[in-house]
Amino acid sequence: MSEDVKNAVEGMAKAFEEFKSTNDARLAEMEKKGSSDPLVEEKIKNIEADLDRFEDINQKLTLQQQESKKVEEKLTEFETLLKRPEAGLQPPQVDMSTKAFEKWLRKGKENMDVDEVKALTVSDDTSAGFLAPPEYVRELIKTLTEVSPMRTIARVRQTTQKSVQIPSRTATFAAQFVAETGTRSETTGYTTQLEEIPTHELYALVDISEQELEDSVFNLEAEMQQEFADQFAKAEGTSMISGNAVGKPEGILTNSSVGTTNSGDNSLLKADGLIDLVHAVKSPYGANGTFIFNRTTLAAIRKLKDTAGQYVFQAGMMLTAGVPNTILGYPYVEMPDMPDVAGSAKPVAFGDFSRGYMVVDRVALSVLRDPFTQATSGTVRYVARRRVGGQVILAEALRTQTISA
Numbered sequence: 001m002s003e004d005v006k007n008a009v010e011g012m013a014k015a016f017e018e019f020k021s022t023n024d025a026r027l028a029e030m031e032k033k034g035s036s037d038p039l040v041e042e043k044i045k046n047i048e049a050d051l052d053r054f055e056d057i058n059q060k061l062t063l064q065q066q067e068s069k070k071v072e073e074k075l076t077e078f079e080t081l082l083k084r085p086e087a088g089l090q091p092p093q094v095d096m097s098t099k100a101f102e103k104w105l106r107k108g109k110e111n112m113d114v115d116e117v118k119a120l121t122v123s124d125d126t127s128a129g130f131l132a133p134p135e136y137v138r139e140l141i142k143t144l145t146e147v148s149p150m151r152t153i154a155r156v157r158q159t160t161q162k163s164v165q166i167p168s169r170t171a172t173f174a175a176q177f178v179a180e181t182g183t184r185s186e187t188t189g190y191t192t193q194l195e196e197i198p199t200h201e202l203y204a205l206v207d208i209s210e211q212e213l214e215d216s217v218f219n220l221e222a223e224m225q226q227e228f229a230d231q232f233a234k235a236e237g238t239s240m241i242s243g244n245a246v247g248k249p250e251g252i253l254t255n256s257s258v259g260t261t262n263s264g265d266n267s268l269l270k271a272d273g274l275i276d277l278v279h280a281v282k283s284p285y286g287a288n289g290t291f292i293f294n295r296t297t298l299a300a301i302r303k304l305k306d307t308a309g310q311y312v313f314q315a316g317m318m319l320t321a322g323v324p325n326t327i328l329g330y331p332y333v334e335m336p337d338m339p340d341v342a343g344s345a346k347p348v349a350f351g352d353f354s355r356g357y358m359v360v361d362r363v364a365l366s367v368l369r370d371p372f373t374q375a376t377s378g379t380v381r382y383v384a385r386r387r388v389g390g391q392v393i394l395a396e397a398l399r400t401q402t403i404s405a
Contacts, residue, residue, distance in 0.1 A: 011050070013315045015047055015050045015051050016051060016302075016313075016315040017315075018047055019044065019047045019048070019051065019302065020311060022040060022043055022044055022047060023044060023303060025040060026040050026041070026044065048299055048302070051302070052295065052299075055295070055298070055325075055334075058316065058324050058325050059149075059333070059334055062324040062325075062331050062332070062333060096115075096116075096119040097119045097120065097121065097133045098133045098135055098136070099116075099119075100112065100116040100117070100119035100120050101119075101120060101130065101132060101133050101136065102220070102221060103116060104116075104120060104130065104369065105220055105221070105224070105367075105369065105382070106213050106220060107213075108369060108371060121133075123364075123366035123368075123385075129366045129367050129368035129369070129383070129385070130366070130367060131364055131365065131366055131367075132365040132366075132367055136221065136225070136365070137363060137364070137365045139225055140225050140228060140229055140365060141158075141361065141363075143225055143226060143229040144229040144232055144233055144236075146229075147229055147230060147233045148232075148233040148236055148237060149237070149292075149333045149334065149335055150236065150237060150240045150241075150335065150353075150357070150359065150390075151236075151359055152333065153290050153292075153333055153353040153354065154240075154353045154354060154356075154357040154358065154359050154390075155353075155354050155355070155357065155358045155359070155393075156358075156359045156360075156361065157358060157359070157360050157361070158360075158361045158362075158363050159199070159360060159361070159362055159363070160362065160363060160364070161362070162198065162199055162362065162387065163196050163197060163198040163199060163360075163389065164196070164197050164360050164389075165194040165195065165196050165197075166194070166195055166197065166358070166393060167193070167194060167195075168193050168194070168195040168393070195393070197358060197360050197389045197390075197391045197393075198389050199360055199361075199362045199387035199388055199389040200247055200248050200249065200387060200388065200389060201385060201386075201387055202232060202235055202236070202385070202386055202387065202388055203383060203384060203385045203386075204227070204228050204231035204232055204235075204383075204384050205231075205381060205382070205383055206224055206227045206228065206231075206381070206382045206384070207374055207377075207379040207380070207381050207382075208220065208223070208224070208379060208380055208382065209378055209379050209380075210378050210379065210380060211378070213380060224382060224384075228384045232386070232388070236249070236359075236388060236390070237335065237336065237337050238337045239251060239390065240252070240357070240359070240390045241253055241335060241337040241338060242254055242337065243390070245391070249359075249388065249389055249390030249391065250390060250391045250392060252349055252356075252357060252392060252398060252400070253339075253346050253349070253400065255392040255395060257392065257395035258349075258356075258392060258395045258398050258399065258400060259280065259395070259396075259399050259400070260346065260399065260400045260401065260402045261273065261276050261277045261280045261399060261400075261401055261402070262276075262401075262402050262403075262404045262405065263401055263402065263403050263404060263405075264276075264405060265403070265404075265405055266343055266403065266404060266405050267341075267342070267343050267403060268300075268341065268403070269297070269300055269301060269304065269341055269347070269348070269401070269403070270304070271304040271305055271306045271307075271312050272306070272307070273401060274301070274304070274312060274327065274328060274348070274401065275306065275312075275328065277348065277350050277399060277400075277401045278328055278330065278350060280399050281350060281351050281352075281397070281398075281399050282396060282397075284352075285351050285352040285355055285356070285396070285397040285398075286350075286351070286352070287352075288352040288354065288355075289330050289350055289351055289352055290330060290331050290332065290333055290350070290351070290352075290353060291327050291330055291331070291332035291333070291348060291349070291350050292332065292333050292334075292335045292338060292348070292349050292350075292353075293332065293334070293335065293338050293347055293348045293349075294334060294335060294336055294337070294338045294339075294340065294347070295334055295336070296340050296341070297338065297340065297341055297347045297348060298332070298334065300341055301313055301327060312327055312328050313325065313326075313327055314326050314327075314329070330350070341403060342403060343403055343404070344402065344403060344404060345402070345403050346400040346401060346402050346403075347401065347403065348400065348401035349398060349399065349400045349401070350398075350399055350400075350401070351397050351398035351399055352397045352398075353397075353398065355393075355394050355397040356392060356393065356394045356395065356396075356397030356398040357390065357391070357392055357393065357398065358390065358391055358393045359388065359389070359390050360388065360389035360390070360391075361386075361387075361388055362386065362387035362388070364386070364387075365384060365385070365386045366384070366385040366386070367382060367383070367384050367385075368382065368383040368384075368385075369381075369382055370382070370383060
């Protein structure tokens, strides 16, 4: 653990202890007088601001912990797919194609020689763009994973096709006891069906000035990768929470098969409601459970106590075991697109997202260089196109919390 992280952890633990004592005093005063001292309320706001500042580091640790279990497997699968003939991306020309792609980004096809143009892979769509080389796509996916929290906790699969099909269990064996010489009646057998997860087109625009393109020191590839990843992650994040599955991924909040547990109040979260939510998820999925909510909801959860007077939020014991902050002993991941706490809203979800939700990436990335649209402003426009899908694949592994009595 780095010294900066260690200091942040110590700061968060200290701030939360101060928060608990101050909040306890506030609650005691409210119970006695019916209201709290404005100075105490102001102090709590200041402490919460400190906790929010440390929360960024906590989220990085949480996501690193979640991702470490899957990163090697995903990269190996990704590299295997890129080597397949149908991907159109063959290893022998990697170096040449990468150099050619980088030159094309900066100068356009008209400033390239014949061999360099041949090294480019024409996109299979009608945009007249080119496919990014494997290394570029690989780095984009890596960056996208770093900035997209859902990818870190969900199951992620790569494909070269426009959709994938996965087996979905529709019935299981119903074993029966029978006497040694008894009649063995027919049982319900194990059956499955194939469920299709389509990928949907997603595009992003980036404008780069001609002066920057002419500057050899300017890292064009890294700049575009980060910008494309940020735009893709924002669009993905919204749809994977609340998407309607029409031309976009399906959101966990819009899938009617995902169950919900009431909070116990028509306008607030309650500690008992969160406990009920955890216990409503079957044990095999709850054991690997993770909470998701936005930062505003986190602030509300920090104030909750169970019937024994213990806060449901606990600062992580990261100094000794590398454990992030927890809610009721489970990790949590911030999802900015989750709704705020309000009547009938679903601001919290819990479960094993690696079992319950799948993200599908089509590995190809098409890029179009457009020097004309923004020519009068001295910039070149780049349009990146890729396909991504997302869908609930096991509803019983996930559950939401509805603000309702």
